[in-house]
Amino acid sequence: VSIDPVRVRLARVAFGHLVEPGRRDLGELIRRHGPVEALRRIRDGAANEGLVAAAAPRLAAGDPYELAERALERAERLGARIVTPEDAEYPDRVEQLVLISVDGPDRLRRDTYPPTCIWVRGAWELAEACERSVAVVGARACTAYGEHVARDLAYGVAERGWTVISGGAFGIDAAAHRGALAADGRTVAVLACGIDRPYPPGHEGLFDRIAETGLVMSEWPPGADPHRHRFLVRNRFIAAATLGTVMVEAHARSGAAFTLERAGLLNRVVMAVPGPVTSAASIGCHRALRESNAILVAGAAHVIDAVGPIGLALAPPEWVPANDQDRLTSLQARVLDGVRPRKILTAEEIAAAVGVSDRDARAALPELVLAGFVVVVGAGYRLGGKRDRPAPEAVDPAGPRTETG
Amino acid sequence: VSIDPVRVRLARVAFGHLVEPGRRDLGELIRRHGPVEALRRIRDGAANEGLVAAAAPRLAAGDPYELAERALERAERLGARIVTPEDAEYPDRVEQLVLISVDGPDRLRRDTYPPTCIWVRGAWELAEACERSVAVVGARACTAYGEHVARDLAYGVAERGWTVISGGAFGIDAAAHRGALAADGRTVAVLACGIDRPYPPGHEGLFDRIAETGLVMSEWPPGADPHRHRFLVRNRFIAAATLGTVMVEAHARSGAAFTLERAGLLNRVVMAVPGPVTSAASIGCHRALRESNAILVAGAAHVIDAVGPIGLALAPPEWVPANDQDRLTSLQARVLDGVRPRKILTAEEIAAAVGVSDRDARAALPELVLAGFVVVVGAGYRLGGKRDRPAPEAVDPAGPRTETG
Numbered sequence: 062v063s064i065d066p067v068r069v070r071l072a073r074v075a076f077g078h079l080v081e082p083g084r085r086d087l088g089e090l091i092r093r094h095g096p097v098e099a100l101r102r103i104r105d106g107a108a109n110e111g112l113v114a115a116a117a118p119r120l121a122a123g124d125p126y127e128l129a130e131r132a133l134e135r136a137e138r139l140g141a142r143i144v145t146p147e148d149a150e151y152p153d154r155v156e157q158l159v160l161i162s163v164d165g166p167d168r169l170r171r172d173t174y175p176p177t178c179i180w181v182r183g184a185w186e187l188a189e190a191c192e193r194s195v196a197v198v199g200a201r202a203c204t205a206y207g208e209h210v211a212r213d214l215a216y217g218v219a220e221r222g223w224t225v226i227s228g229g230a231f232g233i234d235a236a237a238h239r240g241a242l243a244a245d246g247r248t249v250a251v252l253a254c255g256i257d258r259p260y261p262p263g264h265e266g267l268f269d270r271i272a273e274t275g276l277v278m279s280e281w282p283p284g285a286d287p288h289r290h291r292f293l294v295r296n297r298f299i300a301a302a303t304l305g306t307v308m309v310e311a312h313a314r315s316g317a318a319f320t321l322e323r324a325g326l327l328n329r330v331v332m333a334v335p336g337p338v339t340s341a342a343s344i345g346c347h348r349a350l351r352e353s354n355a356i357l358v359a360g361a362a363h364v365i366d367a368v369g370p371i372g373l374a375l376a377p378p379e380w381v382p383a384n385d386q387d388r389l390t391s392l393q394a395r396v397l398d399g400v401r402p403r404k405i406l407t408a409e410e411i412a413a414a415v416g417v418s419d420r421d422a423r424a425a426l427p428e429l430v431l432a433g434f435v436v437v438v439g440a441g442y443r444l445g446g447k448r449d450r451p452a453p454e455a456v457d458p459a460g461p462r463t464e465t466g
Numbered sequence: 467v468s469i470d471p472v473r474v475r476l477a478r479v480a481f482g483h484l485v486e487p488g489r490r491d492l493g494e495l496i497r498r499h500g501p502v503e504a505l506r507r508i509r510d511g512a513a514n515e516g517l518v519a520a521a522a523p524r525l526a527a528g529d530p531y532e533l534a535e536r537a538l539e540r541a542e543r544l545g546a547r548i549v550t551p552e553d554a555e556y557p558d559r560v561e562q563l564v565l566i567s568v569d570g571p572d573r574l575r576r577d578t579y580p581p582t583c584i585w586v587r588g589a590w591e592l593a594e595a596c597e598r599s600v601a602v603v604g605a606r607a608c609t610a611y612g613e614h615v616a617r618d619l620a621y622g623v624a625e626r627g628w629t630v631i632s633g634g635a636f637g638i639d640a641a642a643h644r645g646a647l648a649a650d651g652r653t654v655a656v657l658a659c660g661i662d663r664p665y666p667p668g669h670e671g672l673f674d675r676i677a678e679t680g681l682v683m684s685e686w687p688p689g690a691d692p693h694r695h696r697f698l699v700r701n702r703f704i705a706a707a708t709l710g711t712v713m714v715e716a717h718a719r720s721g722a723a724f725t726l727e728r729a730g731l732l733n734r735v736v737m738a739v740p741g742p743v744t745s746a747a748s749i750g751c752h753r754a755l756r757e758s759n760a761i762l763v764a765g766a767a768h769v770i771d772a773v774g775p776i777g778l779a780l781a782p783p784e785w786v787p788a789n790d791q792d793r794l795t796s797l798q799a800r801v802l803d804g805v806r807p808r809k810i811l812t813a814e815e816i817a818a819a820v821g822v823s824d825r826d827a828r829a830a831l832p833e834l835v836l837a838g839f840v841v842v843v844g845a846g847y848r849l850g851g852k853r854d855r856p857a858p859e860a861v862d863p864a865g866p867r868t869e870t871g
Contacts, residue, residue: 206742335742351768360743363756
C-alpha cells in the first residue's frame with residue numbers, strides 16, 4: 062500500500078467537515094488505521110455506528126476528498142491555511158489531550174481528542190505561537206475590575222515576550238487580547254466558529270488586528286456557527302496549547318472552570334486572580350483557589366514566575382513519540398507485553414498477565430494508546446497498528462522537524 | 467519547703483509589673499524553679515543578667531509582693547481580675563507558645579513565652595471564651611471593602627456561636643468586634659496596653675460594650691502604654707488562644723502577617739480573605755495565600771468549614787502535662803534518658819547518646835521542655851527541675867479542673 066501524503070492531508074481536512082472536532086471514536090480510528098483508511102471505513106459503514114451516522118449527511122452531499130479540496134481553496138481565498146498533524150506547525154503539545162480523552166474524569170473527557178485540522182489566519186507559525194504561551198480566560202459578563210486586571214496582566218505577559226491565548230469573546234477574553242496588542246505583543250484568538258464568521262459580532266476589527274501579527278484560528282470550517290457546545294470543545298485546545306491558564310473572573314458555573322480543570326489534568330500551570338469576595342464575578346476564581354491547586358496570581362510577574370522557570374522545564378505527562386518504540390519505559394514495555402493482538406483485555410487482566418499493579422497498568426496504558434501501540438476497545442485494550450502491523454499511512458506527527466531539528 | 471499558693475500567684479502578678487511579657491529567660495526560670503524561687507533569684511541577682519537588669523528599676527521601687535498586692539486591689543477597683551496559670555480560667559492553649567519560643571524561626575520567637583498573668587475585664591470565663599474562638603485580624607488603615615468583609619464575617623462567625631477575638635484597634639479589628647456584637651455574639655478584645663487605658667482613644671464605648679458580654683484583656687498592667695513592640699507580643703496571644711486566624715486586609719508589611727505565621731507554627735488554621743489585586747490593603751492577604759498554607763475564605767461559612775469540623779478535632783502540637791511523667795511517649799522517654807542533670811548537651815549529642823535520629827530528638831526536646839523535664843541552656847539542653855528535684859512550688863497549670871473535670 063502506498064502512502065499518499067496529499068490524500069492523508071485531504072482526509073484530515075475532510076474530517077473537519079464531516080464531524081465535530083474532538084470525537085474520541087474518530088481519533089482512535091485514525092490512530093489505528095491512519096486517516097485515509099479511517100475515512101474509507103466511515104464511508105463504507107465499517108466504523109463505530111455513531112461516527113458513521115454523524116458523518117452520513119455530509120458524505121451524502123458529495124465526495125469527501127473533493128469537499129476537502131474545495132475547503133483548501135476556500136481557505137486560500139480567505140487568506141487562511143489549514144494545519145494538520147502532518148504539518149510542522151501543528152502544535153505537538155495538544156496531542157497530550159489524548160490523556161484526558163482516555164483517562165480523564167467523565168465530565169471532562171467528552172470530545173477532547175486532539176484536533177485533526179485547524180483553520181489558521183495570520184502569518185505566524187502556529188507551533189511557535191504556542192511555544193511560550195499563557196491562556197487568559199474568564200467571564201464574558203465581567204466587571205470593570207476584571208477587564209482592567211485582564212488587560213493589565215496580558216500587557217505584562219506579552220511585554221515579557223509571551224503569547225497571550227484566549228477565546229476572542231467579549232469581556233475577559235477581549236481585554237486580554239487588547240492588553241497584549243497594547244504591549245505590541247502577539248496574541249492568538251481561538252474561535253469556536255468559522256474564522257470567516259467572527260463571533261461575537263463587533264469583534265471583526267479586533268480579529269483583524271490580532272491576525273496582523275498574531276493568529277486567529279478555529280477547528281471548525283468556515284461558516285460554522287458558534288454553538289454553546291463548541292465553546293467547551295474549543296476550550297480544551299486553549300488548555301492544551303499553553304503552558305498555563307489564568308482565570309481572571311468567572312461566575313460560579315463557567316466554561317473557564319473546565320478550561321482550568323483540563324489544564325490541571327495536563328500538568329499545565331493553573332492560576333486564578335482573586336477579587337472582592339463580594340463580587341459574584343470572582344466566585345469561580347475563589348473556588349478554583351480553594352478547591353483546586355490553582356496558584357493565586359495578582360499580576361503578570363506572578364504568572365511568569367509560575368509558568369516561566371517551572372513552565373519551561375515543565376514535565377509534560379509522560380508519553381513516547383509515535384514512531385519510537387525504543388523509548389518506551391520499562392514499565393510501558395512490560396505492560397505492552399501483556400496486550401494481545403486480537404483479544405480485548407481490561408487493564409486489570411493485563412496487569413495480572415505481566416505481574417504489575419493495576420495502578421501501574423492504568424498509568425501505562427493511556428501512554429501506550431497515545432503512542433499508537435495500543436488501542437482502546439470499549440472498556441478494554443488490544444494491540445494497535447503500531448506494533449504488529451504498522452498503519453500504512455502512519456506519518457510522524459512531528460513532521461519535517463525531526464529532519465531539521 | 468512549703469508551697470504557698472497565694473505567694474505563687476503574687477509572684478506571677480509581680481512579674482507582670484517587673485518585665486515585659488513573653489520573655490523566654492523568665493519563662494524558663496519559672497519552669498525550672500517555680501515563680502517564688504524565680505522571683506527570689508531575680509531579686510538576688512542570681513538569674514540571667516538581662517532579666518535581672520530589666521527587673522531592677524521596678525524592684526528598686528519596693529517589695530514585689532506588695533506591688534502585686536496593690537495590683538490585685540487595683541484590678542478590683544477597676545472591676546477587673548488577674549488570671550494566672552494557677553487559675554482554672556487560664557487558657558491552656560496558650561501554653562503551646564513555648565513551642566515557638568524554643569523551636570520557632572528567629573524572627574518569630576522573640577518574646578513569645580506564654581503569659582504569666584492576664585488582666586481581664588468582663589464576667590465571662592477566659593478559657594471558655596477561647597474554647598471555640600476565631601481570631602479576625604488585619605490592617606488599621608483598611609478600606610471600606612475590608613471593613614465590610616470583617617464585619618460580615620465576624621457577624622457570621624459569632625452567629626454560629628463562636629467567639630471572635632481581635633485586638634481592639636481601628637479598622638479591621640473594630641469592624642470584627644462590631645460585627646460580633648451586632649450578631650448578639652461575644653467577642654474578646656486583647657489589648658497591648660493597660661485595660662484602664664483604652665487604646666485607641668475613641669474606643670472606650672466599644673470596649674465597654676464588649677466587656678458587657680465578652681472580655682477586654684491585656685497582659686500589661688493598668689497604665690501601660692501601647693508601644694509598637696507590644697502589638698507584636700500581644701499578637702502571639704491572639705494566635706495561640708484561638709483555633710484559627712483570619713486575615714481580612716493587610717498591607718505588605720504588617721503585624722497581622724506575624725500573627726498568621728505564628729498561628730501556622732502552632733498548627734492553628736490559617737486563613738485569608740482575598741480582595742482586588744489592585745488594592746494595596748490586600749497585598750498581605752494575597753501573599754499569605756501564595757506563600758503560606760493559608761486557606762482562602764470568602765465568608766463565615768468558609769471559616770467555620772475550616773475551623774469547625776477539623777478545628778475541634780485539631781491535634782495540638784504534642785505535649786505532656788507538666789506533672790504526669792507517665793504520659794511521656796516512648797520517644798520522649800527515650801530522649802529524656804539522654805539528657806544529663808548538669809552537663810549541657812546539644813540535641814545531636816542527645817540523639818547519639820540514646821540512638822534516635824537528630825530529627826526525632828529535635829522534635830521531642832521542645833515537648834520535654836514544655837513539660838518541665840528539660841531546660842534549654844544556650845544552644846543545649848539539660849535536665850530540668852521536674853525530674854531530679856521537683857520544683858517545690860510546681861502547680862498543675864490545669865488547676866482545679868483536674869479535680870472537677
